[in-house]
Amino acid sequence: MDRINPERTPIIKVENLVKKFGSFVADDNLTFNVYPGEIFGFLGANGAGKTTAIRMICGLLEPTSGRLEVAGYDGYHEREKIKRNIGYMSQKFSLYEDLTIYENIRLFAGIYGISRKVRLEKTDEMLKKLQLEESRNKLVGGLPLGWKQKLAFSLAIFHHPKVVFLDEPSGGVDPLTRRTFWDLINEAAHQGITIFVTTHYMDEAEYCDRVAIMSEGKIVALDTPAALKAKYQADSMDGVFLKIARNKE
Amino acid sequence: MRTILYLLQKEFIQVFRNKGMLPIIFIMPLVQMLILVFAATMELKMIDITVVDLDLSETSTRLTAKLESSSFFHLTRAQLSPSETDKILLKGKTDVVITFPQGFESDLKRNDQASVQILIDAINGSAAELSNAYLQTVIGSYNQKVRAEMMGVPKFTPPEQVQVIPSYWYNPELNFKFYMAPGVLVILVTIIGLFLSSLNLVREKEMGTIEQLNVTPIKKYHFIIGKMMPFLIIALLDLTFGLIVAKVAFGLPFRGNILTLYVFTSLYLFLVLSIGLFVSAISDTQQQVLFVSFFFLIIFIIMSGLFTPVESMPVWAQNLDMINPIYYLIRIIRNVVLKGSGLLDMTRELIYLSIYGLLMFSLAVWRYRKTV
Numbered sequence: 001m002d003r004i005n006p007e008r009t010p011i012i013k014v015e016n017l018v019k020k021f022g023s024f025v026a027d028d029n030l031t032f033n034v035y036p037g038e039i040f041g042f043l044g045a046n047g048a049g050k051t052t053a054i055r056m057i058c059g060l061l062e063p064t065s066g067r068l069e070v071a072g073y074d075g076y077h078e079r080e081k082i083k084r085n086i087g088y089m090s091q092k093f094s095l096y097e098d099l100t101i102y103e104n105i106r107l108f109a110g111i112y113g114i115s116r117k118v119r120l121e122k123t124d125e126m127l128k129k130l131q132l133e134e135s136r137n138k139l140v141g142g143l144p145l146g147w148k149q150k151l152a153f154s155l156a157i158f159h160h161p162k163v164v165f166l167d168e169p170s171g172g173v174d175p176l177t178r179r180t181f182w183d184l185i186n187e188a189a190h191q192g193i194t195i196f197v198t199t200h201y202m203d204e205a206e207y208c209d210r211v212a213i214m215s216e217g218k219i220v221a222l223d224t225p226a227a228l229k230a231k232y233q234a235d236s237m238d239g240v241f242l243k244i245a246r247n248k249e
Numbered sequence: 250m251r252t253i254l255y256l257l258q259k260e261f262i263q264v265f266r267n268k269g270m271l272p273i274i275f276i277m278p279l280v281q282m283l284i285l286v287f288a289a290t291m292e293l294k295m296i297d298i299t300v301v302d303l304d305l306s307e308t309s310t311r312l313t314a315k316l317e318s319s320s321f322f323h324l325t326r327a328q329l330s331p332s333e334t335d336k337i338l339l340k341g342k343t344d345v346v347i348t349f350p351q352g353f354e355s356d357l358k359r360n361d362q363a364s365v366q367i368l369i370d371a372i373n374g375s376a377a378e379l380s381n382a383y384l385q386t387v388i389g390s391y392n393q394k395v396r397a398e399m400m401g402v403p404k405f406t407p408p409e410q411v412q413v414i415p416s417y418w419y420n421p422e423l424n425f426k427f428y429m430a431p432g433v434l435v436i437l438v439t440i441i442g443l444f445l446s447s448l449n450l451v452r453e454k455e456m457g458t459i460e461q462l463n464v465t466p467i468k469k470y471h472f473i474i475g476k477m478m479p480f481l482i483i484a485l486l487d488l489t490f491g492l493i494v495a496k497v498a499f500g501l502p503f504r505g506n507i508l509t510l511y512v513f514t515s516l517y518l519f520l521v522l523s524i525g526l527f528v529s530a531i532s533d534t535q536q537q538v539l540f541v542s543f544f545f546l547i548i549f550i551i552m553s554g555l556f557t558p559v560e561s562m563p564v565w566a567q568n569l570d571m572i573n574p575i576y577y578l579i580r581i582i583r584n585v586v587l588k589g590s591g592l593l594d595m596t597r598e599l600i601y602l603s604i605y606g607l608l609m610f611s612l613a614v615w616r617y618r619k620t621v
Contacts, residue, residue, distance in 0.1 A: 058464050062620050079620060080466050088464040094457045098263055110255030111465045 009072075011036045011163055011194050012057060017066035019052050026052040028217040030066070034196060036162070039189050041208030042198040043241070048214040050198035051091060054167050057196070058088050071162045084112075087156035087164035087193075091171065093148050095155065097141030101132060104140055105155060112159040126154050146177035153184055163194040170204070182207050205237040213244060220244055252467060256475030260449070264479060278437050278487045282494045285433045286426050289556065295323045296380050299343040301334060302326065306354035312391050316347075321383050338370055345369050345380055358399070419587045427502065430495045431582035432555040435517075435575055437491050442484035442518050443542060447525035450476050451538045454529075463619040470614045473526055481518045488514055504589030510582065512592065513602070517578045520606035524574075527613035549575045577602060 010033035019027040027049045034040045042050045055061040057070060059079040068075025071085040095104045102123065109119040127133045130150055140148065149169060157164050166185070170178040182204070189195050197208065205211050205225060212222040221228060221244060225237055232243045264270050300313050317324045325343070334346050348366040357363040367384060371377035420427050453459040462472065488511075495501040525542065532538045552559075552566060553575040559567060570576040581598055584590035592599060 059620055060460060060463055083464055083466040086464065088461070090457065090460050092457045094461040096259070096263070096458055098266055099259065103259070103262060107255055107259045108461075108465070111252055111462070111467050113251070 008036055010034060011071055012040075012196065013067070013069040014057070015067035017053070017056065017068055018064045019049075019056055019061065020064045025217050027056070030219055032212055032219060032222060034163075034194060036194050037189065037192060038210060039185065039195040039197065039208045041205050041211040042196070042214060043200070043202070043205050043211050043237070044198075044214035045200060049217040050214055051167055053214075054165050054196065054198055058086060058165050059083060060088075085162045087159065087161040089149075089152045089156040089164070089166045089169055091167040093145075093152060095140050095148070095152055098139060100137045100139055101127070101143075101151060102136050104151075105158065108155055109158060114159060122158060126158070130154060146173045146181070149173065149177075150181060150184060153181070153188075157188050157193055160191075161193065163196055164188065166195065166197040168198055168200070170199070170201070175203075178204070202236065202238040202241055211237070213241065215244070252471045253474055253478075256471065257478055260475060260479040264445075264483070274441065274483060274487060275490065277441065278491045279494055281437050282430070282433055282491055283498060285436075286429045286495070286499065289429055296321055296345060296383070297343045298322045298324045298345045298347060299329070299334075299337060300324060300326050301329050301346060301348040303328075303351045304349045304353035306349075308354040308357060308395060309349040311395075312349075312388065315391050316384075316387055319383070319387060334368065338368060341370070343370075344376075345384070347384075357395075426499045427587060428583070429555075430499065430501050431586050432553070432579045434488060434491045434495070435553075435578045435582060436550060436555070438484040438488050438514060438518060439521055439546070439575060441487050442480050442522050443525040443546070444539075445483065446476055446480035446522045447529040447538050447542060448535050449480070450526055450529040451532055451535050454533060455535065467619075469617050469619065473523075473610070473614050473617060476526055477519070477522045481515065481522055484518050485511065485514065501586065503586055505585035506589075506591055509590070509592050510585050513578065513581045513585070513595075513598070516599070516602040516606055517574060517581075520574050520602060520609055523606060523609035523613045527609060527616055530613055530617040549573050552576065553579050555579055572605075574602075574605070 012032075012034035014033070015031050017027060017030040018025070030053060042053065044050050052061065056063045057068065057075070059075065059082055063075070070082045073079075073081045073085075075082065096107070099107070105123050105126075106119065109122075114122075123136075124133075127136055130147070132147065132151070135143065135147075140151065143151065153164075153166065153169060156166070169185075170181045173181070178201070185195055185197070186207070197204075199205065208225065210222065210224050211228065212219045213228075214220065221231075221240075223231070225240075228240045229235065229237070232240045234240045234243055298316060300316070302309050302313060313324070313326070316322055329337070329346075334348065337343050338346060346366075346368045348368075350364065350366070353363050353365070365388070367381070369377045369380055450459075453462075492501075492503075496503070524545075525538075528541050529538050532541065552562070552570055552573055554570075555575075559570060559576065562570075577598055581590075581595060584595065
């Protein structure tokens with residue numbers, strides 16, 4: 001917990017953020033702060049509004065109303081400045097499957113203006129860590145899902161953003177692969193990158209410093225996993241989630 | 250600027266890694282050039298004529314023989330009743346039926362005039378008119394000959410008659426292929442450039458890869474240029490290839506400056522690809538892009554003057570061609586290739602295409618949204 005300093009100004013400020021699709025309210029008055037260095041989790045069932053929220057914060061989706069600030073920049077008028085300072089990994093794998101691992105790295109490093117020298121150094125370092133040195137010139141489309149996700153994450157933080165947004169980053173892989181994936185996330189957090197992650201796996205919530213639980217577009221609880229467990233007298237996040245769901249009924 | 254280079258590198262790798270791409274780029278122009286230019290001819294040759302000679306006189310036989318000797322006609326002789334005549338026209342077994350009535354020769358000798366019935370299948374109006382004109386010419390000259398013989402005056406036409414000797418400029422042999430080939434070249438670069446670029450952009454939307462680009466600080470015009478340049482270059486490559494095919498296959502003359510041609514084609518492609526990218530910026534699926542592009546493409550091609558002269562369209566339609574890019578380039582290429590026109594002869598077109606292109610490019614950049 002030493003990497004988090006709650007005295008510091010929040011890196012993400014969200015106030016009364018609303019997203020409506022026609023008459024359907026996907027996100028209803030979200031208000032929360034995320035502090036630098038935190039691993040902040042958005043927990044909720046499918047359709048609770050997690051992805052909509054993350055896409056608004058990243059500047060992919062226009063909010064209906066509310067205030068939004070990321071890395072000190074306004075979420076309406078300074079989106080391009082925000083984009084310099086964030087990384088994003090979408091729910092659906094979205095690197096180019098018909099490009100090799102290195103060609104993907106070269107493209108995105110190029111877009112962020114990383115020099116050739118730095119790119120080559122970081123690529124070697126990254127592929128070594130992922131044990132993908134052999135696959136450097138293989139097409140991304142042929143990699144197993146677990147490797148694709150690790151690659152997508154590593155590319156999302158390649159330019160060392162202030163915050164990285166992960167939308168259901170470990171969906172569809174086995175628990176062991178998920179575990180090693182979270183090792184990567186922890187390592188990034190220790191390098192000072194703030195992590196904003198959505199998930200519907202309750203065990204993943206345990207890895208977060210603070211968790212916001214979403215239901216039907218609203219934040220129904222927000223605290224550290226330990227505090228939530230104490231409050232709802234449960235021994236796991238799974239228990240917390242079930243109790244909250246029952247209280248609603 | 251560096252960003253664009255990285256984007257171009259990515260697009261080129263993807264295009265040439267796709268195995269279906271090379272045939273599209275090289276076989277398509279070849280097939281289009283050869284098939285369209287040879288097949289889509291407006292010249293009438295081998296009109297099917299059925300001659301029903303009920304007179305069987307010397308005059309009617311000689312006129313029939315004269316028609317038979319023309320390369321325009323394919324002639325059959327038949328003895329048919331009027332109802333049978335209707336039937337073969339109806340069934341499309343012949344294009345024209347010529348009937349010499351009984352007493353044709355004797356009428357001619359006695360009354361100094363005689364009638365021949367000519368029935369023409371006029372479903373294709375312009376072809377019917379052309380058949381008629383050919384027939385009139387042949388019969389007319391025979392007419393003069395026959396009258397001269399019967400009256401015993403010298404064979405030659407009276408001296409006071411005015412003779413018209415046309416001189417056909419720029420395409421002296423009236424070679425229809427020279428007229429068609431530049432048009433087909435335009436269609437070729439349009440289809441290759443337009444569809445490759447616009448489908449490519451919307452495919453990234455379908456695959457979801459565009460999201461990964463949209464969360465980067467990439468500039469919108471960089472992105473649009475990155476989607477346009479590779480396909481503009483491929484289309485120019487196809488233009489070169491098409492020109493070589495036209496030269497080798499049917500000896501298309503090349504009177505103008507080749508650089509002029511490339512300047513205009515590049516400006517044109519800048520315009521047309523901008524329109525295509527604008528369409529894909531407002532669409533979500535490849536299907537939408539295809540439907541919208543086809544809708545405009547067909548209107549633009551038919552109104553472009555590729556098959557029918559623009560001058561014969563109604564005035565409102567001619568005015569509508571102001572916004573038809575294909576109309577401009579077909580005219581420009583015909584002028585450059587056949588007349589040898591240069592940049593200075595077409596400054597108006599040059600300015601117009603540039604402004605129109607910049608306008609559509611701005612529209613495409615404006616309409617491409619990184620935030621939806």
